[in-house]
Amino acid sequence: MRIGLYLDLAVGISPDGSACWQGGPAIARAARIGCPPDPFSTQGQDWGLVPFSPVGLAVERLEPFKAVLRANMRHAGALRIDHAMGLQRLYWIPDGNTAVDGAYVAYPFRELLEGVAAESWISQTIVIGEDLGTVPPGFTDTMVRAGLLSYQVFYFSNEDGVWRAPHAYRREAMVCASTHDLPTLRGWWICNDVNWRVKSARATETEAVIQRQDRKRDRKRLLDALMGAQALKPDPSYIEASEMPDDVIVAVHRFLAATPCRLLAVQLDDALGTVEQANLPGPSTSTPIGGARSPFPSRI
Structure with a gap:
């Protein structure tokens, strides 16, 4: 294991954990x-999940955030920052309200990015920022200039009906076929994700028919x-x-290995030919798979 463990840094803090109890003004x-x-x-x-407070972080000179980085980097050769756009902004929902009533809250992007870069240098840990989908203008370029790697996912390289060629991938990135929030390769092929949307009442059968037709077209393009x-x-x-x-x-993995990306990640589920994905985005009460976390908010 030349790099070591590849760990994941969650986007927020568990409300019933000690970090929340003891967090002081840095915890909202x-x-x-x-x-x-x-x-x-x-x-x-x-x-x-509970967010950091940008005001509280400023009062404490970002130390609570840096402490979280140090704790994770102590055991990691590589660290993925979940929903890396949270370094710039996060969608907050006040207690007692629903997600419809939330709003975006800005964070000190430059200072947080400098903190990540500094801790990464000290611990000699590779950092990958999950920057999937549509992100704020200039976000990924700024992140990469700070020394972080972008997150390139094969599924999201289908642009205007054409799959991006290997040479067109960003070099300063980690590339992978899928993630735990997305269908496995085998599941994608047979529309297992579409079937689950119907089962969990997130799509009608009429919508599913159209999605399956689109998937058949995408299989040919793939x-x-x-x-x-x-x-x-x-x-x-x-x-x-x-x-x-x-x-x-x-x-698919031979294709990804031909990209200039610095790292290639192979998901164990795909290596084993698994059909079910690890996490099905959507309400946790409507499906026996995974939790409520979705990759799609990264595109907002």
């Missing part, structure tokens, strides 16, 4: 973190991209396969 106990309503969650989302990059030998039988063939799973 009367708020929760979430996201506003969007096409994937019309009522918004409340993740049940195969075209893999064959075009010479990661997969041409074979017309792949498109009719009821399950994603092993050759295609390997080809």
Whole structure:
């Protein structure tokens, strides 16, 4: 393990944990973190986590935030900052309100970024910022200039119906096929995520029919991209396969290995050919899988 453990830094603080009890003015106990309503969650989302207070952090010279970084970096060779846009802004929901009633709160982006870079240098820990989807203008470029790696996900490289070629990926990044919040490769191929949206009442059957048609089209585009990059030998039988063939799973990772990204992460679920994803975004009471955390707020 040349790098060591790859750990994850959560976007917020558990309200029933000691960090919240002892946090002082740096902890905004009367708020929760979430996201506003969007096409994937019309009522918004409340993740049940407590945010840092930007005012309290300024009073304490960012020390509580740096202490969290040090505690995680002590055992990590690489650290992923969940919802890295939280270094610049977070969606707060006041106690007693729903996600519809929240608002964005600004954070001292430059100072927090400098703190991450400094702690990373001291501990010699690689830092990856989860910057998926549409982010504030200039956010990723600023993050990368500070020495953090971007987070490039294969699923989100389908632009205007064309999969981005390997050479077009950002070099200062970690690349992966999927994440714990997204369908596994095999699950994506058979529309397992679409089926779960119907089961959890997050989509109607009519909407699901359209989504399955779109997925069939995307499967062909995926195969075209893999064959075009010479990661997969041409074979017309792949498109009719009821399950994603092993050759295609390997080809996806061969494709990603050809990118200039500094790191490539392989999800164990994909290596084992698992169909179910680790976490299904949506209300935790409507599905037996995972929690309420969604990757889609990163696009707001």
